[in-house]
Amino acid sequence: MIGKLYLIPTTLGETEPLEVMPLSVKKVVEEIDYYIVENEKSARRFIKKITPKKQQPSLHIMLLDKYAEELETSKYLDICQQGINVGLLSEAGVPAVADPGATIVKLAHQKNIKVVPLVGPSSILMAMMSSGMNGQNFAFNGYLPIDKGDRKRALKDLEKLSQDKNQSQIFIETPYRNEKMFADLKAALSPTTNLCIAADITLPSEYIKTMTVKDWKHQQPDLHKKPAIFIIQK
Missing domain, CATH: 3.30.950.10 (Tetrapyrrole methylase, C-terminal domain)
Structure with a gap:
């Protein structure tokens, strides 16, 4: 079974996550250890805030920023071939809208990986x-x-x-x-x-x-x- 790409929304500021997004987001974050993010520090902070019990050392963070090489990012979803789900986190709000994450979503479609958008603040x-x-x-x-x-x-x-x-x-x-x-x-x-x-x-x-x-x-x-x-x- 091929893993899925989950599009995970984040808060638009210092708001409690579950005040602005459903419990389903928390459940997905609890289950996923592989993340594609713009900023590692803020991503880890958000993950810790929404799932305090999650062990930070277990997280595998892949950066999607202006320094990321195209050849490198093209391999970010290879782990899905092992049946492992990957989460795409925006810096603020929903991924892939006014956000560089669209390149990863496009890659997922090219690799026939199921894309799962989650509800959150836009x-x-x-x-x-x-x-x-x-x-x-x-x-x-x-x-x-x-x-x-x-x-x-x-x-x-x-x-x-x-x-x-x-x-x-x-x-x-x-x-x-x-x-x-x-x-x-x-x-x-x-x-x-x-x-x-x-x-x-x-x-x-x-x-x-x-x-x-x-x-x-x-x-x-x-x-x-x-x-x-x-x-x-x-």
């Missing part, structure tokens, strides 16, 4: 759920350009696309650049465009608000170094 979907915008038609655009001029053009393009297709446009920013993004949003977008900002989702400091750009010009939320999702709809 900041993108949770922001969309709570935005009040079109949840029937939306697009995730990842990071926008860093250059101010390029970013302004990208925002205008997304605004037009939103209007033409009646489609909510979702994007993210590196937390320490959130405030610059907020300023650019207010400067570039039409006053009547709706903007949702969702920060620190699932944490005690969670902040989710949707208003027109015109109304946002009178607000200054604290977004500094906070993981945030931005959604616009014209």
Whole structure:
């Protein structure tokens, strides 16, 4: 029997795991000793938090970061041929969505290994759920350009696309650049465009608000170094 690849969600911050994900995640983590992760330290911390009795020395950690060689990662799932299950852990939220884990999932399909996604918090979907915008038609655009001029053009393009297709446009920013993004949003977008900002989702400091750009010009939320999702709809 071939082992499976389990896509294991993690918390979006310092939240108790079982407050935001089902018991099934805990059960799977208890059973798996082989993990593909972005950061070994945070992965071990999460595993210890959700299954305190699990012996850390028994864990086999395979790194999936910018230093991992393609030839090396292509062998990460070979252990499945021995009937051993492997867990893919995201750094935050669900694996393979705005996350490098997609390469491992693709590899699993190529090797005919069963992929099992587990339920857990996705900041993108949770922001969309709570935005009040079109949840029937939306697009995730990842990071926008860093250059101010390029970013302004990208925002205008997304605004037009939103209007033409009646489609909510979702994007993210590196937390320490959130405030610059907020300023650019207010400067570039039409006053009547709706903007949702969702920060620190699932944490005690969670902040989710949707208003027109015109109304946002009178607000200054604290977004500094906070993981945030931005959604616009014209």
